[in-house]
Amino acid sequence: MNLLSVSNVTKSFKNSKVLDSINVNVSDSEIVGILGPSGAGKTTLIKCIMGMEKVDSGDITLLDSKIPNREVLNKVGYMAQSDALYNELTAKDNLYFFGEIFKIPKKELKEKIDFLVDLVDLKPFLSRKVNKFSGGMKRRLSLIIALIQDPELIILDEPTVGIDPELRLNIWKEINNLKSKGKSIIVTTHDMTEAIKCDRLLLLKDGNITASGTPEELMKKFNVDSIEEVFLIAGRKK
Structure with missing residues (x-):
């Protein structure tokens, strides 16, 4: 079952297209990593999913309800890049x-x-x-x-920035524990050691998904031995 469905979502700011026909599905009990350099569109995509940014075109459905929907968003745990404290x-x-x-x-x-x-x-x-x-x-x-x-869906935007390695391990242990309880988690990251821990990766560059799949599938597809190499090769795709 798809907990979240993002269909052909496009978003621009002024004359700059930040997301270009993005398609993302997140299933129950799944950790999805969104990987990309700064400015790739990761945070904008998250804000669109949360209803914080209005999309120019396309649809976002969460728990069978169109976003934005305040009642449905009560079932989402969101950790933004900027701490709202x-x-x-x-x-x-x-x-x-x-x-x-x-x-x-x-x-x-x-x-x-x-x-x-x-x-x-x-x-x-x-x-x-x-x-x-x-x-x-x-x-x-x-x-x-x-x-x-x-929450049923947990969205973590760069969750371990500034956190020491031991605590990072504890956090990822809990992320996997939540997955085992049926939760779905979206994680945005620059960190390749975290990317490899995800069930599925979406590589985002210039508002486009340049590659997607499990870490193992991506390494096989690009005939490389690391996610770092996948990231570099996929990042050159136009």
């Missing part, structure tokens, strides 16, 4: 604020927060105001917020 509040206050927005029962919310802060090693800093956080700490807090309402 309340800097004057503590980390704990941020978590409870977002938990209440999602109408999570208090006991359940406490259990979720306890689990997730341990996952990203943020427990010692819960009482600290977010404006005192480093960039990496803000990313960890944003990740918790993306997961807190137990």
